[in-house]
Amino acid sequence: MSYWxxxxxxxxxxxxxxxxxxxxxxxxxxLHLAKQEQxxxxxxxxxxxxxxxxRTHFVFEEDIMKQSRYPLAESHKKVHDAFILHINEYIRQHESGKDVTPKLLSELQIWLTNHIKKDDRDYALCVNKMTKKGWIQKTLSRFFG
Ligand SMILES: [Fe+2]
Ligand SMILES: [Fe+2]
Incomplete structure (x- = not known):
């Protein structure tokens, strides 16, 4: 069974x-599977x-927020930046030999659930209103090839 x-x-x-x-x-x-396999x-x-x-997903979001003139784009970006810094700290701890995966998994799930349901849903409403076929696709190919 999958973790999430x-x-x-x-x-x-x-x-x-x-x-x-x-x-x-x-x-x-x-990540959960790899941890289980030790x-x-x-x-x-x-x-x-x-x-x-x-990180690429965040930059993609920040770009489409700007294109759709979402008024809270700046503060949304700050939330992304803080999250990446936080996760980088986990990676540093992992690299120094600490077993941080269980804590990281639960934090990722909680953070992402809250962020998606509140912040992302909020800007997506704005994107949906502005969506003209084509521009989101163009942005997509710029970031994800
Ligand atoms: Fe997102
Ligand atoms: Fe986001």
Whole structure:
């Protein structure tokens, strides 16, 4: 059984954003699996991939918030930046040999659930109002190739 499953309660109403959140949930499940297997190398690799992907997702969100003239874009970005700093601290601890994965997994799940349901859903409403076919797709290919 997986650690966490994405479900409709986490939907923000924009498919491409939901897809990215689902991918983050997948990484978290992979991280949980690697921890269960006691595979430290795999934990390190997944941690790096998870942070890379999440950072790209954040930059993507920040870009579409700007394009849709979301009024709280600046404060939303600050929340992203603080979260990345926090996760980087976990990575530092992991690299120094500490077993931080269980705590990190639960923090990731709680933080993401709250962030998606409040902050992301709020800007997604604005994006949905502004959506003209094409621009979100163009932004997507700029960030995710
Ligand atoms: Fe998000
Ligand atoms: Fe966000």
């Amino acid at each position: 499953s994405w479900d409709q309660s986490l939907s923000v109403g924009v498919d491409v954003i939901d897809g990215q959140h689902q991918r983050i949930v997948d990484y978290i499940n992979d 595979n430290r190398d795999k934990v390190s690799t997944i941690l790096t991939a998870l942070v890379d992907y999440t």
